[in-house]
Amino acid sequence: MRNIIVAALILAQVALLLVMAIGRETIVRHGERVWLRTSPVDPRDIFRGDYVRLNYDISRLPKALWGDAVATSVQDKANRTRYLREKTLYVSLERGPKDVATAIKADLTPPARGLFIRGAFQPGRGWRLGDKVPTFLNDLRYGIESYFVEQGSGLELERGRPEGINGTLRVPLDIEVAISKRGEAVILRHRWAEALVIGHEMSTVKAAGENSEYRLLSLQVYRSPAADETALLLPDDLRTLSLACGQQRIAICPDAGKDAAERPFTQDDVRVIPPLQEYKDIVKIPVARYHSGQWLSADGSRVLGHSEHEWQIAIVYDPPAVPLGLPAELLPGLYRRRLLSDNAWWIDLDAN
Incomplete structure (x- = not known):
């Protein structure tokens, strides 16, 4: 009798594996194909070989994409983490250039039409609780976060950059x-x-004529040869850039505000980024310096803001959708969406 039970358990496990394999093959053969953008992290599992743990753009969804049911659940401060953890999330996708899909809505029921992907909410340290209502859903998982690759290639994918590039x-x-x-x-x-x-x-830079040192923050810009966008809007006053420092935003422009936002741009403000040929040619632009708990302008002449840590920082490129003053012929190839220099969990883009 015992042998029969053991054999039945083995057969059940084999049957389960067969069902999973058949299900996967069915999706591969008949599923709709699309590309998802991601940044790889955390390579190599010594027990399973090389793999890359993936963090997708659709793993972090801002409040603007929440459906009514999701928004209502998040408003419930006492139960939102438990409630959402128990639910399946359905994220509607929209194809873009080069078949790269982006999220357009997240809800607790599948959409009536269109492409969508099914996921689950697995909150980590990026999920902000307390009195403040979260401004994004972080740590969404879709069952495609582990990508196994050829032995020896996991580190290359995780590095996500050519040799010789730091930062x-x-x-x-x-x-x-x-x-x-x-x-x-x-x-x-x-x-x-x-x-x-x-x-x-x-x-780390030594101040001219002084014994003290400060930390210089520089923007890095990389363009691959076949990128659709080839230029950034970078005026001398850097009003299209700001710092995301923990849960605060710090302006870099000396007169940031409505006047700066409405000031017209010129052709000289458009910086064409050459495609990378040699790693030493990465575009670098000094943005700010940090010293004794203060963020200062790159030349040290103005105090921008205060922070306990210089490492908890990101540069935000946030140009206007319609740059005032620029001739229409300069708009093709100009990157006009938000860019972040670091996608760390602590960045709050809705902070003041």
């Missing part, structure tokens, strides 16, 4: 997935994204 600059990965009609996803392959991206680098 936070990462070239994102695009992951092709097949998605079933029920929203289940399976990873197919990867490619390096053709993109214009930014990062930042902190370096």
Whole structure:
């Protein structure tokens, strides 16, 4: 009798594996294929071989994309974490250039039409509780976060940048997935994204004529050869840049505000980024310096704000959707969406 039970358990496990394999193959054959943008982190599992743990752009959804049911659940301060953890989230997707899909809505019921992916909320330290209502859903998981690759290539993908580049600059990965009609996803392959991206680098600099040192924050800009966008809007006053420092935003422009926002741009404010040929040619622009708990302008002449830590920082590129004063012929190729130099969990883009 005992042998029969053991055999039955073994057969049940084999049957389960077969069902899973058949289900995966069905999704691969018949699922809708799309690319998802991601940045890879945390390579190599010594027990399972090389793999990359993926963090997708759709793993973090701002409040503007929440459906009514999600928004209502988040408003319930006492029960939101428990309630959402028990629910399946359905994230509607929209195809963009090069078939890269972006999220357009997240809800607790599947949409009536269109492509969607099914996920779950697994809150980590990026989920802000307390009296403040969260401004984004962080740590969404879709069952496609582990990507196994050829032995020895995991570190290269995790590094996300060519040898010789320091700082936070990462070239994102695009992951092709097949998605079933029920929203289940399976990873197919990867490619390096053709993109214009930014990062930042902190370096220690000695003050001229002084014995003291400070930390210089520089913007890094990288463009791959086939990127659609080729230029950034970077006027001398850097009014398209700001610092995300913990839960506060710090302006870099000396007269930031309505007047700066309405000041017209000129052709000289458009900076064309050459495609990377040699790593030493990465574009670097000094943005700010940190010393004794203060953020100052790059030349040290103005105090921008205060912070306990210089490491908890990101540069935000946030240009206007319609740059005033620029001729129409300069708009093609100009990157006109928000960019972050670091996608760390603590960045609050809705902070004041």
